[in-house]
Amino acid sequence: xxxxxxxxxxxxxxxxxxxxxxxxxxxxxxxxxxxxxxxxxxxxxxxxxxxxxxxxxxxxxxxxxxxxxxxxxxxxxxxxxxxxxxxxxxxxxxxxxxxxxxxx
Numbered sequence: 001x002x003x004x005x006x007x008x009x010x011x012x013x014x015x016x017x018x019x020x021x022x023x024x025x026x027x028x029x030x031x032x033x034x035x036x037x038x039x040x041x042x043x044x045x046x047x048x049x050x051x052x053x054x055x056x057x058x059x060x061x062x063x064x065x066x067x068x069x070x071x072x073x074x075x076x077x078x079x080x081x082x083x084x085x086x087x088x089x090x091x092x093x094x095x096x097x098x099x100x101x102x103x104x
Contacts, residue, residue, distance in 0.1 A: 005031060008070070069084070070088075
């Protein structure tokens with residue numbers, strides 16, 4: 001199963017996302033910020049980065065991984081092909097993950 005890195009500044013959000021994704025069979029790593037997430041990806045690359053922050057160099061920082069931006073309703077992510085707007089339901093998250101991984 002795919003390996004997913006969840007990057008979110010809020011602990012409760014990270015834990016909730018891990019619970020949903022792990023239950024769906026994904027291998028999930030957690031990070032509180034992009035710097036730590038980059039180190040995790042460098043040590044053991046992930047297939048998908050799910051993040052509430054999408055910097056302009058995210059493609060360079062997470063080479064080989066797909067990106068799913070999880071953003072507030074009015075935010076934009078010019079560097080992310082895949083975007084999931086908050087608030088969302090469990091099924092919306094899983095559909096977006098499958099789509100981002102190319103398994104839809």
